[in-house]
């Protein structure tokens with residue numbers, strides 16, 4: 001019996017969303033009276049045993065270069081092998097880009113019930129019921145998993161990582177690694193920027209900023225806060241900002257600790273991508289902007305005046 | 317070339333989200349139903365474009381749902397596609413739905429299966445991966461570009477903080493999002509043509525659902541916005557720091 005956590009890495013480093021998944025998996029293991037184990041694919045430069053401080057006691061590593069790029073089919077087969085070897089009852093993923101590609105395949109392969117997008121620990125007092133976000137963050141569903149083996153993917157930024165003491169035993173895991181069918185030819189990462197879905201703070205701009213030439217004030221604020229930048233859909237559509245920054249129902253869904261919306265009206269489709277944020281700040285010159293109803297803090301004012309002042313105030 | 321496009325029915329993006337029967341059912345009163353935007357705007361349109369480039373291609377649409385999904389399927393057919401298949405059942409478990417589509421996919425021998433990135437009601441982002449596993453095909457999720465060169469696809473997909481390009485041989489399952497295509501509006505000719513396109517109804521394969529919905533909840537209401545004067549941004553910084561502990 002165990003809880004197996006898939007530990008996602010990129011360029012040799014464990015992703016933040018995976019630390020959340022480890023903490024979640026370790027807490028679940030404690031709740032179920034069992035141990036938390038991890039599985040890592042590919043070559044990692046980091047000291048994996050240090051992940052023990054998030055509660056994982058054993059890590060199975062398949063240090064094969066082939067696995068440095070995502071081939072969902074290969075990943076699923078290796079993770080499934082690890083699950084069988086560690087006698088897992090529950091497999092935990094982060095519901096990040098990799099998790100979205102792989103968790104479902106593992107669930108289908110092992111005929112395990114899947115809850116994708118979980119946001120809290122399962123209720124195991126009577127069956128196994130997991131809470132997840134539905135309706136693009138506008139509601140939650142409690143989903144019961146009936147199969148013996150269960151797969152959960154955890155929404156990024158919805159479970160706090162807790163680091164304590166401890167080291168994990170890292171052991172090579174001899175899995176069968178087949179030939180990849182997906183050949184990755186180029187990787188194009190926006191360097192120097194905080195990835196939107198991993199960011200603690202997101203600063204986002206809408207049509208109220210009038211044009212791409214005005215984004216400087218927003219970028220300055222983001223830089224001061226160490227924040228990722230985002231935008232509303234019309235801003236992405238007009239190519240004022242790269243399309244991957246567009247948040248909302250049809251764009252990226254984010255759940256940072258702090259979301260600062262500048263010159264965004266707060267249409268329901270926009271809110272659907274941001275309403276899982278812990279704290280929302282709205283800066284809009286229209287007191288009737290619907291976004292204020294979803295906000296925790298607000299300033300009714302002209303962004304071109306307020307935002308530079310805010311950046312300066314934070315600097316102090 | 318045969319393409320299968322998965323189409324699902326979702327509440328309109330502005331629909332009021334409420335629940336009935338002791339919070340166990342979505343309240344459908346007054347709800348407008350639409351084609352899931354990712355299916356309509358991106359995967360379906362890209363499939364139509366592929367057929368425009370290669371008229372020998374055929375496009376089949378598949379939906380797993382009850383008879384009330386038919387208006388949605390007809391609307392999708394009005395955009396394009398040759399025929400539709402409806403698997404006559406309405407279970408919400410992803411494994412169950414994927415198994416039904418995988419069955420259709422196996423029987424039809426498709427080169428390409430397109431899904432949307434996710435449904436905007438269930439937000440699983442999981443049906444595509446499950447289908448791929450069930451039909452033993454590679455899976456590219458979160459595609460932002462899709463090109464075909466003979467039987468090799470070149471796909472750009474979203475990764476954390478960027479994108480990567482991958483090459484994969486068909487058959488293949490792809491989940492599509494923004495970037496793959498541009499939204500289209502059905503025209504009169506399409507709407508007329510859709511009326512006579514075949515819509516086959518098939519009964520579901522015997523598959524056990526592995527999950528079920530116990531209940532729904534709405535998030536707690538926000539306490540209400542605290543407004544700060546525009547000439548007092550220091551106060552906002554203080555609140556964010558001391559009260560919200562967000563910076």
Ligand SMILES: Cc1cc2nc3c(=O)[nH]c(=O)nc-3n(C[C@H](O)[C@H](O)[C@H](O)COP(=O)(O)OP(=O)(O)OC[C@H]3O[C@@H](n4cnc5c(N)ncnc54)[C@H](O)[C@@H]3O)c2cc1C
Nearest residue numbers: 206207208232233248249250263264265267269285286303
């Ligand atoms: C099916 C569907 C899906 C959609 N999906 C998305 C989605 O995923 N994401 C998304 O964002 N939208 C989405 N939309 C569009 C959405 O409905 C809105 O049209 C969009 O969010 C509006 O963008 P905006 O707030 O930037 O622009 P506007 O609505 O034009 O708002 C601009 C705001 O800026 C304020 N403003 C103007 N000048 C200033 C100033 N100097 N200082 C401060 N404030 C100022 C105005 O008061 C106004 O509130 C979708 C729509 C549909 C129909």
Ligand SMILES: Nc1ncnc2c1ncn2[C@@H]1O[C@H](COP(=O)(O)O)[C@@H](O)[C@H]1O
Nearest residue numbers: 322324380431432434435440441442443
């Ligand atoms: N009932 C269904 N019938 C047909 N396709 C579906 C159904 N449910 C989901 N899909 C497809 O799978 C994609 C992802 O759905 P989900 O995993 O629920 O987020 C959707 O965008 C659709 O393309």
